[in-house]
Amino acid sequence: MNEALFDHVAAHYDSWYDTELGSLSDQTERNLAQSMFKAPGPKVLEIGCGTGQYTSWLVQEGYEVTAVDISGEMMALAQKKIALLEGSTSKADCVHWWHADITKILDQLETYDGIFSMTAFEFVPEPENVLKKLFSQLNPGGCLMIGVIAGMSAWSEYYAEAARKKPTSVFKRAALYTQEEIRSWQIGVSAEIGECLFFPPNVQTKSEALSLEAKREGNPGFVVAKWVKR
Ligand SMILES: C[S@@+](CC[C@H](N)C(=O)[O-])C[C@H]1O[C@@H](n2cnc3c(N)ncnc32)[C@H](O)[C@@H]1O
16 A cells, blocks of 8 residues: 555655755755765665665665665656666666565565665554564664654644645655654664754745754754664
8 A cells, every 4th residue: 555655646756855945854864864874885775765865875875775665656766866877877787676565575685784764664564673673684783774754843743734634645644753762662772863854844944944953952853763783
């Protein structure tokens, strides 16, 4: 059922990044996630690659990526994006595409140096169990990292409102967790947590957003959690 969920939004998904709010929030989340993710070797599993917003960054960082997504429509757009990267033939060779529900392939996974996922675990049932299994697939020193919209925040309210207004919104099916809930998950080691999006979705100007982001007051709208295998 999750497949249909994102298939019908795939064509318009990237238009969010063309809006002022979308571009600003993306840049804020990206700065945090990209600064926190460090895999000690080349093999990276990306879960919920979507249209390839982060697949292209992972490839450009030199990782060999296995990109998983339950939505064929989203993945097709990611494939196009990677094909358009400079030096595309060799870059495209760095990605192994796996059209699948992550919860259904946990027993088929290899071992990885890094496991990366942005804004997908909101849609994955029983995230603690799935993450625990993923953590067990890390090589020594490996890094498991997820970024998610934080529960109990101005942004979770924004998406809840979107879901109330539009019955077909993907956020009708999202579960949003607070960082305290994520910290309580028993994955194998303690989580390292990063926070961002301290400006609300109804912020008026970019300069106001940047000033609120610098102050870091109130509940963050986005949380990145990282577990590193010793
Ligand atoms: C909000 S999009 C995020 C896409 C991309 N990571 C990004 O940051 O732009 C969530 C993606 O997770 C995928 N997804 C949701 N549940 C999944 C599951 N159980 N297994 C694999 N992919 C899943 C969706 O199909 C969708 O492409």
